[in-house]
Amino acid sequence: MTEKLEQYKERVNVLKEKGELIPDAEILLEEMLAELTELNRSNKALRRVILKSGQGSAMSTRLRDALYE
Template sequence: MTEKMEHYKERMAALQESGELSPETQSLLTEMLDELAEMNRSNKALRRVILKTGQGSAMSTRLRDALYE
């Protein structure tokens, strides 16, 4: 994901250099990139938590299946 974000930043910089971005548009794009970075960080943290809880719940799934039989 960071490669994509770097690509977006490069494209934004190129547009800014050519004068195709208004200050409002640049501000909006910067805000969106910041939000995207935060969501990416949050997503990674959630994945770690899910993986950790998944390891512990395997036993309870087996136990539950055994109880239903």
């Protein structure tokens, strides 16, 4: 995802340099990129927590079956 995020940022920068963005669109894109960056960071942190918690305990068969239903 980080690579894709960098591609988005680069594309926005190219459009800004060419002057093809109206100010409102530029502000909106910057806000969206900032939110996407934060969500990406949060997603990575949650994945780490899930991986760590999965190593310490095994889920019971009943719980696993109930979650999959």
